[in-house]
Amino acid sequence: MAWGKRADMIVHEADPYNAEPPRSALAGTQVTGEDTFYVRNHGPVPDVDPARWRLHVHGRVSAPLELSLDELTSRFPQHELTATLQCAGNRRAGMAEVAAIPGEAHWGPGATSTAVWTGVRLADVLHAAGADPGAGHVCFEAPDVSQSADPPQHFGGSIPAAKAYADEVLLAWQMNHAWLPQVHGAPVRVVVPGYIGARSVKWVDRITVADHPSDNYFQATAYRLLPPEADPAVATHGDGLSLGPVALNSDILSPDDGAHLRGGHTVVSGYAFAGGDRTVARVDVSLDEGTSWHQAHLTPAADPWSWQHWQLACDLPPARSVTITARAWDDTAAAQPESAAQLWNPKGYVNNAWARVTVVTDPV
Ligand SMILES: Nc1nc2c(c(=O)[nH]1)N[C@H]1C(S)=C(S)[C@@H](COP(=O)(O)O)O[C@H]1N2
Numbered sequence: 001m002a003w004g005k006r007a008d009m010i011v012h013e014a015d016p017y018n019a020e021p022p023r024s025a026l027a028g029t030q031v032t033g034e035d036t037f038y039v040r041n042h043g044p045v046p047d048v049d050p051a052r053w054r055l056h057v058h059g060r061v062s063a064p065l066e067l068s069l070d071e072l073t074s075r076f077p078q079h080e081l082t083a084t085l086q087c088a089g090n091r092r093a094g095m096a097e098v099a100a101i102p103g104e105a106h107w108g109p110g111a112t113s114t115a116v117w118t119g120v121r122l123a124d125v126l127h128a129a130g131a132d133p134g135a136g137h138v139c140f141e142a143p144d145v146s147q148s149a150d151p152p153q154h155f156g157g158s159i160p161a162a163k164a165y166a167d168e169v170l171l172a173w174q175m176n177h178a179w180l181p182q183v184h185g186a187p188v189r190v191v192v193p194g195y196i197g198a199r200s201v202k203w204v205d206r207i208t209v210a211d212h213p214s215d216n217y218f219q220a221t222a223y224r225l226l227p228p229e230a231d232p233a234v235a236t237h238g239d240g241l242s243l244g245p246v247a248l249n250s251d252i253l254s255p256d257d258g259a260h261l262r263g264g265h266t267v268v269s270g271y272a273f274a275g276g277d278r279t280v281a282r283v284d285v286s287l288d289e290g291t292s293w294h295q296a297h298l299t300p301a302a303d304p305w306s307w308q309h310w311q312l313a314c315d316l317p318p319a320r321s322v323t324i325t326a327r328a329w330d331d332t333a334a335a336q337p338e339s340a341a342q343l344w345n346p347k348g349y350v351n352n353a354w355a356r357v358t359v360v361t362d363p364v
C-alpha cells in the first residue's frame with residue numbers, strides 16, 4: 001500500500017499522495033494509527049536524509065542557528081502531547097454540493113486525525129537563537145516544491161509570535177511514539193495544535209523570525225477565505241481572510257452515509273473539535289433534520305489540543321430513509337452554522353456546517 005496506509009484509504013490524488021481514511025476508520029479511536037492518519041501534500045514527498053538535515057533559524061535573531069537532528073533532540077527538553085490536525089479543506093465535499101469548486105479535491109470528513117507528537121518546544125529553539133521578542137511572526141519553510149503554487153515554490157507558512165511561543169507548538173520527530181513517517185514530514189515537522197493543518201509544516205528546514213507573515217504562496221494567497229463572488233484565478237497576495245485557528249467543527253463517523261441498517265437501537269458517533277483555545281462544550285444530534293435535538297455523550301478529551309469523540313444511542317424508525325444531523329457547541333456558546341450554502345467560498349475552505357448522513361432502515 002502507498003506510504004504504509006490502509007487499503008481502504010480514499011485516495012484523492014496518487015502523486016502527490018493525498019488521501020483520507022473512511023469515516024468508519026476514524027470512529028471510536030482517540031488516537032489515529034499511522035496507517036490511517038490523513039495525508040495532505042502540495043508537492044512530491046521529499047526524501048530527506050536525517051544525517052544531512054539541518055534546521056536553520058534566522059531572521060530577527062541575535063544568534064542564528066544551524067541545528068543537526070542530534071543537536072535538536074539532545075539540546076532541548078522533550079515534550080509530548082496529543083493533538084488533532086485538521087485541514088482547512090476538511091469536508092469540502094459538502095461545499096462542492098452547493099456549487100462547483102474547480103481544481104480542489106472533494107475531501108470528506110476524514111481530512112482530520114489525531115496523534116501523539118514528541119519533540120521540542122519551538123519557543124525553546126527561538127530563545128536559543130535569541131529571537132527578538134518584538135518580531136510578530138515566525139515563518140517556516142520546507143524543501144518540497146509545489147507546482148500548484150503560483151509561481152511554483154517551496155511549501156511554507158507562518159504563525160503569529162504569540163502562538164509560536166506557546167507551550168503546545170512543537171518541532172516533532174515522533175508520531176505515536178515512532179519515528180515520524182516520511183509522508184508525515186520526517187525527520188522533523190512543525191506541529192501547531194489548534195491551527196489549520198497547513199501551518200504544521202512537514203520536513204521543516206528553515207525558520208525565519210520576521211516582522212510580517214510569510215509571503216509564501218500557501219500563507220499569502222492560498223488558505224485564505226475569499227468572498228463567494230471572488231475569482232480564485234485572479235486572487236493575489238493578501239486577498240481574503242488569512243486562516244489560522246481552526247473553526248468549531250464536527251462530523252458523524254458512524255453510521256456511514258448511505259448505510260442500510262436494521263433500524264431500532266443504533267449508536268450514532270462522531271468527532272467534534274474546536275480550534276484556537278476553545279473547547280467543545282456540547283454535541284446535539286437530531287433525527288428530524290433539526291426540529292428536535294438529543295444531547296450526545298462527550299468523551300473527555302485526551303488532551304486540550306485533541307478532538308473529542310461523542311456517542312448517542314437512539315432508536316431509528318423502520319422502513320425509512322432517515323437523515324441524522326449533528327452540531328457542536330463550543331465554550332463561547334457558538335454553534336456550527338446550519339448549511340454549507342451560507343459558507344460557500346471559491347476554494348471550499350472551512351465547511352463547518354451541521355453534519356448530516358442519510359441511512360435507510362429495513363422494514364420490520
Ligand atoms: N512541507 C509541507 N508541509 C505541509 C504540507 C505540504 O504540502 N508540504 N501540507 C500541509 C497541509 S495543507 C496539511 S492539512 C498538513 C497535513 O499533514 P499530514 O499530511 O501529516 O496529515 O500538512 C501541512 N504541512
Ligand SMILES: [Mo]
Nearest residue numbers: 087088197198
Ligand atoms: Mo491542509
